[in-house]
Amino acid sequence: MKANRPIGIFDSGVGGLTVLREIEKILPHEDIIYFGDTARVPYGNKSKATVIKFSAESIHFLLGKRAKMVIVACNTSSSLALDYLTNNFSVPVIGVIEAGVKRALKATKGKKIGVIGTRSTIQSKSYEKAIHRKDRTVKVLSRACPLFVPLAEEGILSGEIVEEVIKMYLSTMKAKGIDAIILGCTHYPLLKRTIALYLKNTHIVDSAKEVALHAKEILRRYYLFNRNKKKGKVEFYVTDEPQGFLKLAKLFLKRQIPHPKVLHV
Ligand code: DGL
Numbered sequence: 001m002k003a004n005r006p007i008g009i010f011d012s013g014v015g016g017l018t019v020l021r022e023i024e025k026i027l028p029h030e031d032i033i034y035f036g037d038t039a040r041v042p043y044g045n046k047s048k049a050t051v052i053k054f055s056a057e058s059i060h061f062l063l064g065k066r067a068k069m070v071i072v073a074c075n076t077s078s079s080l081a082l083d084y085l086t087n088n089f090s091v092p093v094i095g096v097i098e099a100g101v102k103r104a105l106k107a108t109k110g111k112k113i114g115v116i117g118t119r120s121t122i123q124s125k126s127y128e129k130a131i132h133r134k135d136r137t138v139k140v141l142s143r144a145c146p147l148f149v150p151l152a153e154e155g156i157l158s159g160e161i162v163e164e165v166i167k168m169y170l171s172t173m174k175a176k177g178i179d180a181i182i183l184g185c186t187h188y189p190l191l192k193r194t195i196a197l198y199l200k201n202t203h204i205v206d207s208a209k210e211v212a213l214h215a216k217e218i219l220r221r222y223y224l225f226n227r228n229k230k231k232g233k234v235e236f237y238v239t240d241e242p243q244g245f246l247k248l249a250k251l252f253l254k255r256q257i258p259h260p261k262v263l264h265v
Contacts, residue, residue, distance in 0.1 A: 003224045006031035006235075007215065008062030008070040010055070013041035013238075014153070014245055015186025016073030017252035019096070020234070022212035023071070027219070030232045033065045039239035039265055042149065043076040044118025044185070051120065055081040057265065059089055061237070067091060068224050071215055075184045075207065076118050079126035092218050099210035100182045101130040107180040107203035111138045114173040114202075117184030119144040127184055141178055145169045145185070152187035155251050158194045166191070166198045174199055183207055190252070236260035 007023065009016055013036045020034055035058050037043075043051050055077040062070050069092045072078045072085065078095030085093045104113050115127040122144040131138050147165050156162050173181070180203040183189055189206045196204050219225050226232065234257070238245050242260045249257045 001227070002068055004031075004226050004228060005066045005068040006033045008033050008035065008059070008065065008067030009073050010035040010037070010058040010062060010070065010077075011073040011186055012036070012043035012054075012076065013038045014248040014252060015149075017249055018186050018189045018208040019071060019073035019211055021253055022209045023215060024232070024234075026212045026216055028231055029226045029228055030219075031226065032232060032234045033062055033067060034234060034236045035061055036236070036238045036245060036260075037265070038242075038245055042118070043074055044120050044146065044149065046076075046120060048080045048120075048124070051077055051080040052084050055085060056088065059085060059093065061263065063089065063091065065235075069094070069215070069218060069222075071211060072096065073186055073208070073211070075186060076120045079117070079121045079124040092222065094211065094214055094218060096184075096207040096211045097126050097130050099214040100184065100205050100207035101127060101134065103210045104180045104182050104203070104205045105131065105134055105138070107205065108138065110177060110179045111135070112176065112178045112180075113138055113140050114170070114178040114181035115140060115142040115184050116145045116148075116169065116181065116188065117142075118149070119146060121184055127182055141173045141176055143169055143173065145188075148185065148191055149187045152190040153248060153251075157190055162191065162194055163198065166195055170195070170198060174202075178202060180205060237263055239263050239265045
């Protein structure tokens with residue numbers, strides 16, 4: 001039965017585990033195949049053609065594992081490759097952009113939204129375009145925050161260093177009075193608390209959480225909820241030796257995961 005097949009999640013590496021964490025909370029009976037392209041991470045500074053190629057390969061792999069639906073957890077892939085992916089694969093493929101935008105538009109009162117992400121995500125203007133498709137009157141202030149990824153991966157989530165970096169990246173948006181900010185990168189939910197302390201009365205939109213809610217809506221729409229009532233299983237696949245992934249998985253998921261299988265790309 002198609003409904004009992006797994007959901008596929010893919011990311012450039014470990015960051016998509018923030019999406020997995022939310023899917024596990026919202027859809028606990030679903031089986032999941034997680035694919036992290038750790039040999040080719042980061043995607044955040046790569047070209048559109050390259051990100052499309054890598055993303056399409058990941059989806060081919062997930063379809064080989066009989067995924068009934070694919071979640072593009074990576075914001076960079078969602079920004080650069082989603083159009084291609086939705087048009088070229090037969091299962092529902094969802095990205096993180098639309099879900100984050102929907103929440104941000106609900107949250108903003110002053111119609112000023114901040115967007116942060118990798119360089120490629122910000123250069124693509126994917127969030128800005130998606131916001132303006134829905135409301136042209138909203139002002140969008142965007143900023144690439146490349147240092148947030150290594151900080152999150154080093155587990156430096158609070159304290160003086162990260163506070164300084166947050167100030168460096170976000171002081172202009174703060175001064176200009178944004179009242180909602182989209183965390184447009186898989187890693188940024190780890191820094192959510194420290195960002196919230198700095199921005200104060202600003203609504204923080206966590207794309208990971210929003211895409212999980214969107215995934216639930218899609219499963220409902222296509223009658224794809226797994227009928228098993230037991231806790232879903234998760235399998236992990238990576239494209240490089242798994243030691244680094246295992247270590248970071250503990251930080252991102254706050255639990256030990258089984259040893260991922262390694263695929264050679
Ligand atoms: N997963 C990427 C994203 O959400 C961040 C890491 C990378 O650059 O690959 O944009």
